[in-house]
Amino acid sequence: MQIGELLDRNAIALRVSAASKRKALAVIAEIAARNLKLDAGEILDALSEREQAGSTGVGHGVAAPHARLEGLDRMRGVFVRLDQPVEFEAVDDQPVDLIFALFAPKDAGAEHLRALARVSRLLRQADLREQLRQARTADAIHALLVQDTAARSSAA
Secondary structure, three states, X not given: OXXXXXXXEEEEEEEEOOOOHHHHHHHHHHHXXXXXXXXXXXXXXXXXXXXXXXXXXXXXXXEOOEEEEXXXXXXXXXXXXXXXXXXXXXXXXXXXXXXXXXXXXXXXXXXXXXHHHHHHHHHOOHHHHHHHHHOOOHHHHHHHHHXXXXXXXXXX
């Protein structure tokens, strides 16, 4: 599965203000609700429940929260860049400013884990993280994520 299949341009938000991890997850839930036509409260509950099992802060200012949702027919994503990093209990104890949330159908199997691994691998690249932090538009972020994924696929 390619990032372009997961991430719609309308599901990318820049210059997002959130004072805490919970508020960042609430913003993601709102964006996801609009794009997925699902209830924001249910999305936030699913994300929060997953975070209670362990932080999805993967390090280097990146988090990859994820949840399985009723009513989804395929994997979907939301990308948010925060104005100011927030404490996320990340593995490296660094605050987070880049968040790529993944949402899977309730009955998704290994596809969910493969997509999560792909996003994590992608965002481990220091140069890409820096480009995502500098990008000025949602289109630019979308292009960076899709282009980088396509380059990795053709190189493999």
